[in-house]
Amino acid sequence: MIVEVDQSIKIEQTNHDTALAFSDGIRHRILVPARVKREAISYLRTRGKYAKRLYLWLFVLALYHLLKDYLNQLTVVVVDVEYPGNEENIKGLLLHLLHRRTRHLPRIIFQRISRRSAAHKAAIAVIRGDVLPDRVLTTREFLQPISAEK
Numbered sequence: 001m002i003v004e005v006d007q008s009i010k011i012e013q014t015n016h017d018t019a020l021a022f023s024d025g026i027r028h029r030i031l032v033p034a035r036v037k038r039e040a041i042s043y044l045r046t047r048g049k050y051a052k053r054l055y056l057w058l059f060v061l062a063l064y065h066l067l068k069d070y071l072n073q074l075t076v077v078v079v080d081v082e083y084p085g086n087e088e089n090i091k092g093l094l095l096h097l098l099h100r101r102t103r104h105l106p107r108i109i110f111q112r113i114s115r116r117s118a119a120h121k122a123a124i125a126v127i128r129g130d131v132l133p134d135r136v137l138t139t140r141e142f143l144q145p146i147s148a149e150k
Helices: 034-046 051-070 087-099 118-128 139-147
Strands: 002-008 018-023 028-032 076-079 107-110
Touching (some): 002 118, 018 051, 034 051, 034 139
Antiparallel strands (some): 018 028
């Protein structure tokens, strides 16, 4: 199955919640509360992550949580270009985390997602309060994929 992924409210905007959603055939929506993002930033800074790379890690963690339970159903994941020029870094970090979960990895590609796409509509509906997310992440859950790494 091919799905598109979109983000509503950039992950680095730590005074607002961020929603990520995928859609097309199946749909899943997550919410990363502003408090969780701020706590994750503090944690990542203690691990030597700073500036732009830090926000890439937040985005990758959000993508991981969005996709992790659907890996066996997904063949291609089309991610909206949120951080131009960093697609290979994002893809590499994401595949590293997903590979520890399963050997069945979808193909990850990056391209602009239209405002008319179902993924965009699903993410923005969560931010607007029109629908509830399927999952609201806690700080502990959000950081779990990297907190065990040495």
